[in-house]
Amino acid sequence: MAELQQLRVQEAVDSMVKSLERENIRKMQGLMFRCSASCCEDSQASMQQVHQCIERCHAPLAQAQALVTSELEKFQDRLARCTMHCNDKAKDSIDAGSKELQVKRQLESCVTKCVDDHMHLIPTMTKKMKESLSSIGK
Numbered sequence: 001m002a003e004l005q006q007l008r009v010q011e012a013v014d015s016m017v018k019s020l021e022r023e024n025i026r027k028m029q030g031l032m033f034r035c036s037a038s039c040c041e042d043s044q045a046s047m048q049q050v051h052q053c054i055e056r057c058h059a060p061l062a063q064a065q066a067l068v069t070s071e072l073e074k075f076q077d078r079l080a081r082c083t084m085h086c087n088d089k090a091k092d093s094i095d096a097g098s099k100e101l102q103v104k105r106q107l108e109s110c111v112t113k114c115v116d117d118h119m120h121l122i123p124t125m126t127k128k129m130k131e132s133l134s135s136i137g138k
Helices: 001-039 047-095 100-119 122-136
Strands: none
Touching: 001 047, 001 100, 001 122, 047 100, 047 122
């Protein structure tokens, strides 16, 4: 992928992740730590009970992190498939005898379109993840 296009996607995804972390994940982390601390305050509980209590406290955060990771992987896979299609079209054009400069422009245009199309998906993906994270936190 052209470096400039890659940078555009990276900045948009980084911004989305920071927003999710600030608005959703951080609150869940606070709840997890407070919950875990209260598990340790039960002097009557066995070591195993305390451990199980702490694991229950960690579960929502682990679920949230898995959700974000999964959505980001799906997004990356879709973008990679799109750019691979561009590469295949460029290779076919070269094989058909097209000029290198023309093929290079075609490839850049195709990759730019992939990035543009996927940039438009980010707000919807963000909204979907925020809704899912909110339901995990309850």
